[in-house]
Amino acid sequence: MRSETFTTGISVGLGAGLGAVTRWLVVLAAPPGSVEALALTFAVNAAGCFAMGYAKPGLFWGTGFLGGLTTFSAIGLAAVQTSISGALAIMVLSxxxxLAAWFAGDAVRGRARG
Known part of the structure; x- marks a missing residue:
């Protein structure tokens, strides 16, 4: 049982690292703290959520890669660097x-199989 847990942890960790590096490389296309960086973060989160809803991937690709690819912390950081109304808008919109991207991926998967 312990070796299975260790193997699962390594798989998820490697996937998460790969996802986080991928997100970092995408967001590097914009100046840090810019509106463009926030938009890219939203896009990466939406793409990751869509992929999760569509593919229903396992531990490495789902929990690991897509979990590392998507981020709530960058959205939270952007929110605390603005006004209260701006922060609320960023959090609700994110x-x-x-959520809409996940549901869209799930719906596309359902139509592709049905």
């Missing part, structure tokens, strides 16, 4: 976009 949640809504991510």
């Amino acid at each position: 949640f809504a976009v991510s």
